[in-house]
Amino acid sequence: MMPADNHTFFAPVTYILAGIPGMEESHVWISIPFCLMYIVTLFGNSLLLFIILTEQSLHQPMYLFVSMLSAVDLLLSTTAVPKMLAVFWFGAGEISFAACLTQMFFIHVSFIAESAILLAMAFDRYVAICDPLRYTIILTKSVTGKMGLAVVTRSFCFIFPLIFLVKQLKFCGTNLLPHTYCDYDDIARLACDDITVNFWYGIAMAILVIGLDAVLIAVSYGLILRAVFQLPSKDARLKALRTCSSHLCVILMFYTPVFLPIFAHRFGQIVPGYILNLLANLYVLIPPMLNPIIYGVTTKEILKWVIYVFHRWCRRSSLLS
Template identity: 90%
Template sequence: MMPADNHTFFAPVTYILTGIPGMEESYVWISIPFCLIYVVTLFGNSLLLFIILTEQSLHEPMYLFVSMLAAVDLLLSTTAVPKMLAVFWFGAGEISFAACLTQLFFIHVSFMAESAILLAMAFDRYVAICDPLRYTIILTKSAIGKVGLAVVTRSFCIIFPIIFLVKQLKFCRTNLLPHTYCEYMVIVQLACNDITVNVWYGVVVAILVIGLDSVLIAVSYGLILRAVFQLPSKDARLKALRTCSSHLCVILMFYTPVFLPIFAHLFRQIPGYSLILLTNLYVLIPPMLNPIIYGMTTKEILKRTINVFHRWCRRSSLLS
């Protein structure tokens, strides 16, 4: 801790991530699932990207959106998890102020980008089911490229002011961050000057961006379900619902960890370490489960994944 009284401000050169206060004795056990999840995340998303980018037949809107999601998941988990493991294994919680801001920026940008991609995928499913004859006209490769650019631009423009707001803060108490990664509100709460603007910016972003995205996704699926149940045959309805099942699972996996900490704050008796564990869910669970869900539920991806493994096994047997 940096010694300072309440009237002495300092610009922190470094922060120290303390991990999960109250669970220090369990760090080794906590690190084991975290490490396994990260390995699965790296392998699953890298394989998914490789299959989609190398298979010409998968260069369709839905799969291109899936590849964007895989790239964002790799960025999100790689920005956060290695430092978490360093804290758990080696007590290496020291992180420079610049590195902390960089980590904060990429974690939050990835999060915003993933929400936007899920919204774009909901629109993709809406057009595919509700207006299939115009699907290839509306969702051209050029249009998908513009969507990708819009996702990156929106995420950058929303998160960049957060970096500016954090740099304006003055600190007078401590440089200890009671978290496993540099999280915006955790840093803000260490400040000694007025943080009203910081808090309200975070609230507005949560409501207008994440809240609006989730509402638009819900509206899209409401329209999709209405169109599906108007189809004449049961087989057609089941086929249409099957095309949406993987995306719905991914949406639930993404938004559930987002809203859990909000609900947890309503209950005062929940210990602080539970809230930190819940916030870790955003950077651990969706990036791991997304490639598994798409790999297992999408016939085309599953088929090509099996073919890749067959080729690898054949090459290994020839080399041996």
């Protein structure tokens, strides 16, 4: 589909993903670390899911939330990265309108779901440290399952209206998206309609979902730290802090890069566009890649089973050879 003139509205049939405008000559070089990160993401999260789901002793709320996080990370990266690599390697930027909306939907659903899972994990750590005697009563498998269902339901309910908002827009300029995947903000900015509703829905979602989750997580960890520093012995305090260290790393890695792109897109360019674009690409790669590494290394029970699985695979390989 060729771009229409400024006076002719059209229903978009395809979009063209441009990659990272301003860095076209580096696309092939950028794709190499991106591809390696995606491979590590697939391997690490799949291994973590396999270990948690097959090992009965890990069927506890903390580890079940980790498995949910791994599943969401796999969905997020797999929705975005294969098309991203196709753009970098083959210039295959064409994507149908329906496929673009589908990709947009799952990327944003994954993003909202990950925020909710991190909040659920903060609640899990709060109960474990501040009310340990009632931990097994409060966080039963049934409650954990309902929390997982609430994560999916909330993500769907907040993101599904975006599809209708985009489908109602009229386009008259270009079908070129300055990105490697379909993002709600980028699509809305191509429209010739008034996008005030789209703008404020995005702001409301950022504040009510991501912002509220971040505030509740901060409150949870404020209460956790207060309880930790009231413990009588130094060893007890260090042990309690160690149980939260991996989760805190993941939280910081998730929320730190979030707010700059969100508000820079809406309130003007704080940093150059190609930097924001590159950060947006790294955002769907780095947290999903590092999350299983952080939990695998810092969580003793998971690390034990990772070593066991590798040992069993190595022994089986040596027997076969």
